Amino acid sequence: EAGVAQSPRYKIIEKRQSVAFWCNPISGHATLYWYQQILGQGPKLLIQFQNNGVVDDSQLPKDRFSAERLKGVDSTLKIQPAKLEDSAVYLCASSLESGRGRQDTQYFGPGTRLTVL
Amino acid sequence: GIQVEQSPPDLILQEGANSTLRCNFSDSVNNLQWFHQNPWGQLINLFYIPSGTKQNGRLSATTVATERYSLLYISSSQTTDSGVYFCAVERGGYQKVTFGTGTKLQVIP
Numbered sequence: 507e508a509g510v511a512q513s514p515r516y517k518i519i520e521k522r523q524s525v526a527f528w529c530n531p532i533s534g535h536a537t538l539y540w541y542q543q544i545l546g547q548g549p550k551l552l553i554q555f556q557n558n559g560v561v562d563d564s565q566l567p568k569d570r571f572s573a574e575r576l577k578g579v580d581s582t583l584k585i586q587p588a589k590l591e592d593s594a595v596y597l598c599a600s601s602l603e604s605g606r607g608r609q610d611t612q613y614f615g616p617g618t619r620l621t622v623l
Numbered sequence: 624g625i626q627v628e629q630s631p632p633d634l635i636l637q638e639g640a641n642s643t644l645r646c647n648f649s650d651s652v653n654n655l656q657w658f659h660q661n662p663w664g665q666l667i668n669l670f671y672i673p674s675g676t677k678q679n680g681r682l683s684a685t686t687v688a689t690e691r692y693s694l695l696y697i698s699s700s701q702t703t704d705s706g707v708y709f710c711a712v713e714r715g716g717y718q719k720v721t722f723g724t725g726t727k728l729q730v731i732p
Contacts, residue, residue, distance in 0.1 A: 541643070541722075545726070546723030547725075548627075548707075548711075548723055548724060548725050549707050549722045550722070550723075551719065551720050551721070554719070554720075562715075562719050566639070590624070595664060597666065599666075611656075611668045611671055612656070612668060613668070614665065614666040614667075616664065616665060617664055619664075
């Protein structure tokens with residue numbers, strides 16, 4: 507079974523530029539998560555999709571971050587414009603389903619390391 | 624929001640030693656997971672353990688939900704156990720996930 511795929515693996519941009527990350531979850535997984543992990547910290551949930559609907563985006567800085575999940579499969583996360591403090595690893599994860607007390611393991615992709623200069 | 628604190632923040636072990644990692648959380652949760660992040664950054668789920676005790680090889684975990692803590696036991700540690708261990712709690716109808724502060728483990732030969 508193929509795992510969660512992410513691209514690119516590394517990205518270096520200058521502040522005020524825009525950047526996009528792509529995630530392909532495990533086939534059949536209804537729930538998709540985007541996390542931001544700053545060096546030395548635990549991952550912070552940015553947005554959670556159930557199929558192609560958003561179920562939580564309370565920690566997404568909506569003035570500069572956006573995410574979409576078309577057709578309930580692939581997802582993209584965009585930052586526009588980027589700030590220095592956006593330097594982090596962006597992790598995508600997926601699970602079969604979440605909600606109604608179900609226990610579903612999250613599978614993580616390798617992450618995209620973003621450096622903003 | 625919920626606070627998830629882990630201790631100790633850093634741990635150095637000699638190969639073969641045992642250790643206990645702790646996760647405290649500030650509010651009731653629906654589920655709790657333990658993850659290992661290897662030195663290359665890959666996060667792997669170790670346990671899904673909202674309550675009780677589970678074992679998988681040299682690792683075991685115990686969650687006491689009523690007292691809001693969970694423990695991860697590593698026995699006979701190996702160098703491949705090095706990395707950062709995170710607990711993550713889930714709350715709410717769609718299981719919103721909050722990760723803990725992490726324990727960085729280094730196992731030396």
